[in-house]
Amino acid sequence: MKVIPLKYGAIFKRAFSKPNVFCQFVNDVLDLDIHVNKVHTEYEYPEPIGFVRSKYDLFAEDVEKRIIVEIQQVKEDDFFDRFLYYHLISMVEQVGGFKEYCFDRTVYTIVVLTSTPRDGSIDFSCAVSEMNPIDEHGRTVNVYPHRLVFLCPRLANDKTPPKIKEWLDFITDSLDGDIDETIYPDNWLQEIITAIKKQNIDPELLSEIKDDEAWEKAKQRFVDEGRQEGILEQQRETVLQARQLGLDEADIVKLTGLSQSEVRKIIGN
Secondary structure, three states: OEEOOOOOHHHHHHHHOOHHHHHHHHHHHHOOOOOOOOOEEEEOOOOOOOOOOOOEEEEEEOOOEEEEEEEEOOOOOOHHHHHHHHHHHHHHOOOOOOOOOOOOOEEEEEEEEOOOOOOOOOOOOEEEEEOOOEOOOOOEOOOOOOEEEEEOHHHOOOOOOHHHHHHHHHHHHHOOOEOOHHHOOOHHHHHHHHHHEHHHOOHHHHHHHHHHHHHHHHHHHHHHHHHHHHHHHHHHHHHHHHHHOOOOHHHHHHHHOOOHHHHHHHHHO
16 A cells, blocks of 8 residues: 655654554553543644743643654754753643642653664664662662653664564554555554555645655755765864874875875865
């Protein structure tokens, strides 16, 4: 079956904003029961918190739990910092009074990265950040239940928790635009397949998906160009330092792997 890949934020939000799908996903990833009647997309808090106005891809909460799900296609340099900030803001937002510090709801943030970073900075399928302190005896003091979870579907392996792996394998299966729907009997997965089936997507959403794709390609190009500039600058510094140490052109060529003309160009500048 032809589907729209779940790497696009617009289609991911369409599929996972269904309350029963969202709750099942959260249950399997966090081993946590949550019951919500509505899942918000592109959610913002009524009043800005801090200096950056945060907007969440998927947001839902009940009386005790606040759940955030973020979909990311390209890993940017501030990847971990940005989502930690999102996570912390959703905690801080709850402290509205001046008499006490109180988090009425536990915050759980799930980040799904649908690409595999070329720099190898992510080599896991599932990583969990908890906030509980550990004492001098190595014991965990269970006072902060908040959790920040990072998922990378393409890196699912035999160590990935089984319930999480089922979701990651499903997301990965969608990324080439084809899914064999007969191998996914679960109702919630069938519901997602219906939501992302290509022939069921209206022109307006298709246009939004194309915008997503163009933006992600532009971001990747920017990251690649920045990385290349960094490599060139590092090579330049190495050549100049080698020259200062008294190495001749031939030795610098051997040291850096650059051509003689490249070395001469740097020395000449």
